[in-house]
Amino acid sequence: MNGLIVFNSASDVVYRCLNSPLTQKIRNVAVAQGLLPAGEQESESPLDSNILLQIFSPIVGSQRIMQCQFDNAYSSLQCEQGFNLVFGELLGFTFLKIGHIPVEQLGRQMGVAITLTRYCYGANLFAAQAGAMQQELLTQCLDCYESLLGEEDQAYLLEAMPKLLVNAELKRTIHLTLDATLEHLRQLGLPRAHALLFVSHKLLAVNSTGQALPLSAADLLFLSLMSRAMQSPKSPAQRAVAVFLQGVSHDVNSGCVPSIVHISRLHGNQVLLQIIEYANMPLTSCIYDSFFVLQKIISVQHQGDSDALKPAYENLESFVGQTLTALKRYAKQRPEDMENCYKKFATKWENLRKMYAEYFKNFEREMLVRIESNLPSFGEELKQLFTLACCDSSSVHELDQLADTAANVEAKLLEFAEFLAVKATRNLSIDAYLEDFPGLVHFMYVNRSSGHMLAPDLRPNQLVPKTKLWSMVEIARSYLKKGQTTVMWKDKAFHYSYFLWFEDQSGSTLSTSMDLQQHFLATGAASGNGTKSPTEPGALTMDYYHDLAELCFPKISPGKVRVYELYCIHLGLVTATCAVEHARRLVATISDVVGEETL
Structure with a gap:
C-alpha cells in the first residue's frame, strides 16, 4: 500500500495519488465507518474526496493544531x-x-514528492490555472519513481546522474552538434537554453548558452525522471511540457526557473531535451521567494508568537519591496492584464503595510484580526501575479521548430547511434577493475557538486545482491546524518566502506575544523530537529550537500567547494587498510582516466 494525499489550508483534498491496495483499504474503512454503503468495497469508481476528508481530517486537524499552537508538528505516525x-x-x-x-523510506518518498510538486507547479500549487497537465505530470513522475526507479535504479538510490563514457573525439563531435543546436535556438530568439542528450537514461552531454541559469544536480535528475515517466509505447516522439527548474543554489535567481522542456525521442534509445527559459528571472525569483516569506508570517501569526512577528514582517516587507521594484523594471514589457494585477497587488500591500504599522504601535488584537482577514486576498493577488509573470510562455513562438532541430541532431549522430546504444548497456563493468583492485566487487563514485556519478552497471547475476547495496547506502546515510564522513563495517560476506570529502576548485582537499558529530548532536540535526543543519542526504529531497559545504566552510562560497562521495564493497576477507588504499587509488584512477570535465 502506498499513496499521497494533499490538503489545502481549508483541509480540502486538492490532490491524491493512491495505489490499488491503499484505495481498497480506505474503501473498507469507509464502509466500516458508515461513510459508504455496504457492498461498495468492490466498487471501481474513484474515491470521493469527501470520504478522504472525513477519514483523515482528525489526523490533519491534530497536525495543524500541534503546528499552530505548539510549533511542534508530527513528523510521522507509526501504526500497527x-x-x-x-x-x-x-x-x-x-x-x-x-x-x-x-x-525512513516513506520520509524520503515524501521529500521527493514535495520536490516534484515544486518542479511541476512552481509556487502556484494545485491551482486551477495550472491545468490538468501539471497534475498528470506530477502523477506520472511519482508513479515512475516509487514503483520502478526508487527500488531498482542505483542512480535514484544515490540521487545522482550516471554519465555515459565515450572517447574524446566522439565527445567533441556531440558537444559541437549540441552547440550548433543552441546557436540555432539563439537565432530563433531563444537566448537562454540548454540541450541535454541521454542514451538509455545515461547522461551523454549537457550544453548551455551563456545567458541560461546553470542546471542543478536535482534539475538533471528531475529531467531524467520526467523523460522516463513520459516514455511509453503510446507516447508521441515529440512533446513539450512546462516545468519550474530550480537552478544552482549559489545563484541569486535560483529556486524557480520557468522553462519549456521539449522532449524528442531519437534513434538508438537517444533522448534529446531542449530546455527554454522564458521568464524574467529577477522578477520570478522575487515573487517566488515572497510566497515562502508570506507563509512564514502566516505561521507566526497562527502560533501567536509576538516576538517573531516583527522580524517576519520586516522580511516580508523587504521581499515585497523587491518584487515591486522588479515589476517596475518590467513595466515596458507588461501587458494590460499584468498592469491591472500589479496595481491591485500594490494597493493590497499598501493597506497591509499600514495595518502592520498601526499594530506595531499599540499591539491591539483587533488590528491583528484585521490583518489576518486581509492576508488571504493578498496571497491570491500574489498567486495571480505569479501566474501572469512566471507561467505565461506565450512569448516562446518557435516551439514548432524544435522538432526540426531535434531531427538535425538525430541526422548528425545517426552513424554513432548503434554504438552509443550498445555502449550505454555496457558503460562500465567491475571486471575492468578486478586486476588492479583485488577483492573489489562494486563501487559508486559521486560528484555531489555536479550531480554526476560513475558506477559499474547492475547486472542480474552480479555478486552483490541489490538488497545489500540498498542497505549499504541507508547505513552510510544514517551515519552521515550523525556527522560521520568515513564509515566501515562488515557482514559475513562483504566489507563496506563509505567516504565523503571536500575539495576546492583546484582539486586540493579541504579540511574542516568543525566537529560535525558534536554539532549535529547539539543541534538535534541527526533526529531531524535542527533548523539550520542539513538532515536528509539527497539531491531531490533537498540540497543537502550544498548546505553541508556551507556549514563546514562558512567563509568560502559553497559554489567553490566540491563535495565527493565514494561507496566501496569488497569481499569480506579484504582488510580495512587494503580497502582504504583501494579507495585512494580508485579516486586517482577515475580522475586520471575519466577527467574532471566528465564528473
Whole structure:
C-alpha cells in the first residue's frame, strides 16, 4: 500500500495519488465507518474526496493544531502491522504520505514528492490555472519513481546522474552538434537554453548558452525522471511540457526557473531535451521567494508568537519591496492584464503595510484580526501575479521548430547511434577493475557538486545482491546524518566502506575544523530537529550537500567547494587498510582516466 494525499489550508483534498491496495483499504474503512454503503468495497469508481476528508481530517486537524499552537508538528505516525504515515508541508499545503514501508523510506518518498510538486507547479500549487497537465505530470513522475526507479535504479538510490563514457573525439563531435543546436535556438530568439542528450537514461552531454541559469544536480535528475515517466509505447516522439527548474543554489535567481522542456525521442534509445527559459528571472525569483516569506508570517501569526512577528514582517516587507521594484523594471514589457494585477497587488500591500504599522504601535488584537482577514486576498493577488509573470510562455513562438532541430541532431549522430546504444548497456563493468583492485566487487563514485556519478552497471547475476547495496547506502546515510564522513563495517560476506570529502576548485582537499558529530548532536540535526543543519542526504529531497559545504566552510562560497562521495564493497576477507588504499587509488584512477570535465 502506498499513496499521497494533499490538503489545502481549508483541509480540502486538492490532490491524491493512491495505489490499488491503499484505495481498497480506505474503501473498507469507509464502509466500516458508515461513510459508504455496504457492498461498495468492490466498487471501481474513484474515491470521493469527501470520504478522504472525513477519514483523515482528525489526523490533519491534530497536525495543524500541534503546528499552530505548539510549533511542534508530527513528523510521522507509526501504526500497527507496519502501516505508517509521514507528514510534510509546502506553502500551507499539508502532504500526507501513507505506506506499508518503514518510516525512513516513506520520509524520503515524501521529500521527493514535495520536490516534484515544486518542479511541476512552481509556487502556484494545485491551482486551477495550472491545468490538468501539471497534475498528470506530477502523477506520472511519482508513479515512475516509487514503483520502478526508487527500488531498482542505483542512480535514484544515490540521487545522482550516471554519465555515459565515450572517447574524446566522439565527445567533441556531440558537444559541437549540441552547440550548433543552441546557436540555432539563439537565432530563433531563444537566448537562454540548454540541450541535454541521454542514451538509455545515461547522461551523454549537457550544453548551455551563456545567458541560461546553470542546471542543478536535482534539475538533471528531475529531467531524467520526467523523460522516463513520459516514455511509453503510446507516447508521441515529440512533446513539450512546462516545468519550474530550480537552478544552482549559489545563484541569486535560483529556486524557480520557468522553462519549456521539449522532449524528442531519437534513434538508438537517444533522448534529446531542449530546455527554454522564458521568464524574467529577477522578477520570478522575487515573487517566488515572497510566497515562502508570506507563509512564514502566516505561521507566526497562527502560533501567536509576538516576538517573531516583527522580524517576519520586516522580511516580508523587504521581499515585497523587491518584487515591486522588479515589476517596475518590467513595466515596458507588461501587458494590460499584468498592469491591472500589479496595481491591485500594490494597493493590497499598501493597506497591509499600514495595518502592520498601526499594530506595531499599540499591539491591539483587533488590528491583528484585521490583518489576518486581509492576508488571504493578498496571497491570491500574489498567486495571480505569479501566474501572469512566471507561467505565461506565450512569448516562446518557435516551439514548432524544435522538432526540426531535434531531427538535425538525430541526422548528425545517426552513424554513432548503434554504438552509443550498445555502449550505454555496457558503460562500465567491475571486471575492468578486478586486476588492479583485488577483492573489489562494486563501487559508486559521486560528484555531489555536479550531480554526476560513475558506477559499474547492475547486472542480474552480479555478486552483490541489490538488497545489500540498498542497505549499504541507508547505513552510510544514517551515519552521515550523525556527522560521520568515513564509515566501515562488515557482514559475513562483504566489507563496506563509505567516504565523503571536500575539495576546492583546484582539486586540493579541504579540511574542516568543525566537529560535525558534536554539532549535529547539539543541534538535534541527526533526529531531524535542527533548523539550520542539513538532515536528509539527497539531491531531490533537498540540497543537502550544498548546505553541508556551507556549514563546514562558512567563509568560502559553497559554489567553490566540491563535495565527493565514494561507496566501496569488497569481499569480506579484504582488510580495512587494503580497502582504504583501494579507495585512494580508485579516486586517482577515475580522475586520471575519466577527467574532471566528465564528473
